[in-house]
Amino acid sequence: MKTIIIANQKGGSGKSTLTVHLAAAADHAGHGPVILTDTDPQGTAGDWFNQRRKAGIATPLYSPIALSEIAAKVAALKEAGAQYLFIDTAPSVGSVNAELFAIADLILIPLNPTPADLRALMKGMPLIRASGKPFLFTLARVRSNLRNNEGTAMALQSLGLVLEARMHERVIYAETFAHGKTALETEPNGTAAKEIKTLWDAVKAIIHENENS
Ligand SMILES: Nc1ncnc2c1ncn2[C@@H]1O[C@H](COP(=O)(O)OP(=O)(O)OP(=O)(O)O)[C@@H](O)[C@H]1O
């Protein structure tokens, strides 16, 4: 089982939206069992899952995990045959994330391409680096044609690996979230669904490259 932690201390950077979409993409692609969990007290990904269950969609599965039991829970999920565990996190820095990073196979960092978001990210980088875990950036909530986009991508490249695949700002991501769904179910052949599938394929490839290196 591979554990992917989606983190960025900046609130509203798109962590929860990215997490549920990637978990759903892995599930739709038949790469499961896929497990989703949420360590954010706001419970955004947990709420999404509850709506999803009400809508009659059972997967990806959800597993509540308390930080105190995280290592044991991850071991149990692995033992039970789970393939991917996606962990949504709170917009915070400090010891909570340090403990979480310890169990990561990959830390995925969505970044809005704005100077303020980049500055906030720089402050969180020491904790990410200190984890010694592989980390990967992707631009999220990207608005096409903004001048900041390419400049931010270049600045990020000096900090670490940046995915070419990006998650753009699209109404469908926000609208589907409220109903426990994703763009993959509402418009399976749409631009957003294609973008998410590409993003998941790229993330998955990097996880498995890391495994072999
Ligand atoms: N790609 C996107 N396109 C459109 N809206 C988005 C996108 N990503 C996120 N949003 C919207 O932006 C807001 C914040 O997104 P989200 O909750 O995913 O961020 P977050 O980083 O998890 O926030 P927090 O730090 O509070 O946990 C939500 O209203 C969400 O619907």
Ligand SMILES: [Mg+2]
């Ligand atoms: Mg969130």
